[in-house]
Amino acid sequence: MPTSAAHALAGIAAEQAPDAEELLGSALYEEVVRHFSAEPGAPSASVVRHQVRECLRYLYLVSRHPDRLGGLFLPVEQDIDEIWHYLILQTHEYRDLCENRLPGGHFIHHRSISYDAYQEAPAREAVAEEALRWLPLYTAAFGPFDADALPHWTIVRFLHHELGLSLGEISALGEDAQSPDGPTASERDRT
Numbered sequence: 001m002p003t004s005a006a007h008a009l010a011g012i013a014a015e016q017a018p019d020a021e022e023l024l025g026s027a028l029y030e031e032v033v034r035h036f037s038a039e040p041g042a043p044s045a046s047v048v049r050h051q052v053r054e055c056l057r058y059l060y061l062v063s064r065h066p067d068r069l070g071g072l073f074l075p076v077e078q079d080i081d082e083i084w085h086y087l088i089l090q091t092h093e094y095r096d097l098c099e100n101r102l103p104g105g106h107f108i109h110h111r112s113i114s115y116d117a118y119q120e121a122p123a124r125e126a127v128a129e130e131a132l133r134w135l136p137l138y139t140a141a142f143g144p145f146d147a148d149a150l151p152h153w154t155i156v157r158f159l160h161h162e163l164g165l166s167l168g169e170i171s172a173l174g175e176d177a178q179s180p181d182g183p184t185a186s187e188r189d190r191t
Contacts, residue, residue: 144171
């Protein structure tokens with residue numbers, strides 16, 4: 001897909017957002033699934049397909065919203081980060097993905113944080129605010145979170161398992177936050 005077509009994706013509704021196989025191409029998509037399915041103790045190919053899907057959704061959002069998401073702590077689980085590492089090592093295909101297939105049309109760099117920086121993690125409020133920033137962007141691009149996405153997004157897993165929110169309630173949080181200023185005080189009080 002040419003860069004101009006990738007940029008056009010930025011305005012497309014959730015049901016038209018490209019899937020992982022469309023973004024990677026069939027050959028690389030199947031290669032990634034085979035690689036991660038063949039590792040010792042690997043999950044089923046079906047689970048790996050969901051992992052690849054969520055990795056590409058993460059990259060899609062970072063590409064589409066670099067001003068809002070750049071520099072934030074990684075909101076996905078380690079399995080998604082490992083898939084991202086694998087894609088980066090396919091240098092030609094990864095550059096093509098970033099520059100020609102994702103909506104931002106720019107290379108997405110990966111920077112691991114140092115152990116010292118990890119130990120100096122921001123306050124809980126800052127982490128929560130950063131994590132919640134992903135919800136409306138995800139639901140706007142891909143629709144509500146589903147059970148297959150749940151294990152791979154740290155904030156969604158936390159809200160579901162620790163706070164007891166249903167996937168519908170989590171998706172509604174994303175919908176409430178889609179206005180430029182998020183929900184008003186009166187809207188928050190009603191929930």
